[in-house]
Amino acid sequence: MKDKTPMVYRxxxxxxxxxxxxxxxxxxxxxxxxxxxxxxxKIFTMSTLQSALVQSCYYGAYFCLALPAAFINKRFSYxxxxxxxxxxxxxxxxxxxxxxxxxxxxxxxxxxxxxAGGLSILETSANPYVMSMGDDNNATxxxxxxxxxxxxxxxxxxxxxxTLILPRLNTASASDRAAxxxxxxxxxxxxxxxxxxxxxxGYACVLVAIWLAIAFTRAPHKNIxxxxxxxxxxGAALKRLLANGHYRYGVIAQFFNVAAQTCVxxxxxxxxxxxLGVEEVTGGTYLQYSMIVFLVSRFVMTWIMGFVxxxxxxxxxxxxxxxxxxxxIISPGISGVWALVAISACMSLMxxxxxxxxxxxxxxxxxxxxxxxxxxxxxxxxMPLVQGALIDAYGAAVSYITPACCFAVVAAYAIFDLTSKSxxxxxxxxxx
Numbered sequence: 001m002k003d004k005t006p007m008v009y010r011x012x013x014x015x016x017x018x019x020x021x022x023x024x025x026x027x028x029x030x031x032x033x034x035x036x037x038x039x040x041x042k043i044f045t046m047s048t049l050q051s052a053l054v055q056s057c058y059y060g061a062y063f064c065l066a067l068p069a070a071f072i073n074k075r076f077s078y079x080x081x082x083x084x085x086x087x088x089x090x091x092x093x094x095x096x097x098x099x100x101x102x103x104x105x106x107x108x109x110x111x112x113x114x115x116a117g118g119l120s121i122l123e124t125s126a127n128p129y130v131m132s133m134g135d136d137n138n139a140t141x142x143x144x145x146x147x148x149x150x151x152x153x154x155x156x157x158x159x160x161x162x163t164l165i166l167p168r169l170n171t172a173s174a175s176d177r178a179a180x181x182x183x184x185x186x187x188x189x190x191x192x193x194x195x196x197x198x199x200x201x202g203y204a205c206v207l208v209a210i211w212l213a214i215a216f217t218r219a220p221h222k223n224i225x226x227x228x229x230x231x232x233x234x235g236a237a238l239k240r241l242l243a244n245g246h247y248r249y250g251v252i253a254q255f256f257n258v259a260a261q262t263c264v265x266x267x268x269x270x271x272x273x274x275x276l277g278v279e280e281v282t283g284g285t286y287l288q289y290s291m292i293v294f295l296v297s298r299f300v301m302t303w304i305m306g307f308v309x310x311x312x313x314x315x316x317x318x319x320x321x322x323x324x325x326x327x328x329i330i331s332p333g334i335s336g337v338w339a340l341v342a343i344s345a346c347m348s349l350m351x352x353x354x355x356x357x358x359x360x361x362x363x364x365x366x367x368x369x370x371x372x373x374x375x376x377x378x379x380x381x382x383m384p385l386v387q388g389a390l391i392d393a394y395g396a397a398v399s400y401i402t403p404a405c406c407f408a409v410v411a412a413y414a415i416f417d418l419t420s421k422s423x424x425x426x427x428x429x430x431x432x
Contacts, residue, residue: 007142012133015079015219019133020149021210022082022126026119027153028203029089031265031291032161033058033112036196042169042280043192044105049388055266057109059258059380061116062123069124070371078129079219085122086211089115093204100197103189108196115200120374127355128370140310140356144302147352151295158291160199162284168195169280237368246417247369250358251376253413257350259379260321260406263387263399264343265290271340271396275332286337290344297348310353315414318407321346325404332397343403350410357417379406 008016033054041051065088073081092115099107130146131139170188177185241247268290269283276282301313324343328336355373362369383402390399 024153027150028157031154032157055384056381062120063378065117065120066374069121081125088118090207096200100193148298155291254376255379256406256409259383260403262380294344297345301349311417317346318411321407
């Protein structure tokens with residue numbers, strides 16, 4: 001039966017719309033950053049493993065700042081957490097300008113860490129904020145709807161990288177660069193790093209505008225903060241969270257879900273270049289196709305979720321993702337490339353569904369629980385290093401065994417939820 005409960009409380013529509021813009025905003029950063037692995041490997045003449053530190057830095061910041069965000073949310077409010085995250089992210093994006101002048105890889109990583117740290121605070125605050133803006137019975141579906149706008153940002157991020165960064169990379173190979181004089185090489189690197197800097201500084205200006213809009217919009221206290229006190233009982237909350245199997249396994253599943261997503265998109269360009277024998281720009285085009293598939297699929301899956309239990313969809317798509325990865329490995333040609341694009345459809349509902357199912361029923365522990373699920377984004381920092389090492393050793397095609405294994409863990413969590421009778425009985429979001 002279709003769920004007819006209103007998606008959002010009437011007095012929360014404007015705050016909800018502004019937070020939805022934040023979902024798109026952090027999507028821009030995440031997928032504008034994915035091509036930087038290939039960009040920096042070329043600019044600074046590094047191995048794939050070394051350049052994959054971009055993702056380790058980005059998702060490592062998510063891990064480090066999620067728990068402080070939970071304390072901000074617990075002590076103050078979700079809105080304060082959102083504003084703190086936006087301010088920190090804008091600062092990191094602005095730092096791309098001095099980084100481009102110093103022309104050092106380490107400076108870019110530092111700026112990226114601050115940017116991602118701000119987005120970690122933003123995401124830790126915005127996800128449960130959205131879940132609190134309506135009836136508990138459709139919280140997972142509401143979060144999926146809000147997250148549906150994240151791919152709008154990811155598409156824009158890939159578009160910005162494909163139009164403002166990748167075309168401005170010098171075509172000189174590593175051997176060509178080695179043959180250049182110091183001044184020639186300096187000029188080439190300077191032009192390439194300025195191309196990297198431009199979209200990030202523009203992005204910082206947009207974040208400042210969003211910050212101002214949210215800061216001056218009144219959010220009713222009812223429906224948002226259901227706790228009357230703000231005392232911090234982290235130890236007791238942690239004990240309860242660890243005793244909750246759905247939450248505990250949800251964090252593990254989220255770790256591997258984010259790992260799979262990061263691996264698939266980070267090395268799309270390398271796979272396409274290797275499979276089709278093309279340049280970076282063409283690889284970026286297929287990455288754009290993947291983002292479009294992800295965007296369309298997120299809205300479609302949110303609609304289907306009004307009729308079908310979320311984890312039933314999750315299990316089907318995770319298993320399909322495994323099959324597509326294996327197909328890519330054995331058919332590294334144009335068919336493998338389109339299989340790679342199709343994987344984005346499988347990933348579309350994973351993050352918000354795991355997030356919503358794991359947080360369901362946590363009540364006063366929701367804020368700390370949300371931090372744990374964002375800290376699980378650490379998977380995006382670690383697993384690309386594994387895949388990068390496999391690419392250096394065996395090539396891009398074989399490396400996709402990494403996300404296949406990650407999808408297997410996600411499928412296991414979905415099946416765990418589906419076979420948990422007590423969970424189904426007390427989870428109104430489980431099916432309609």
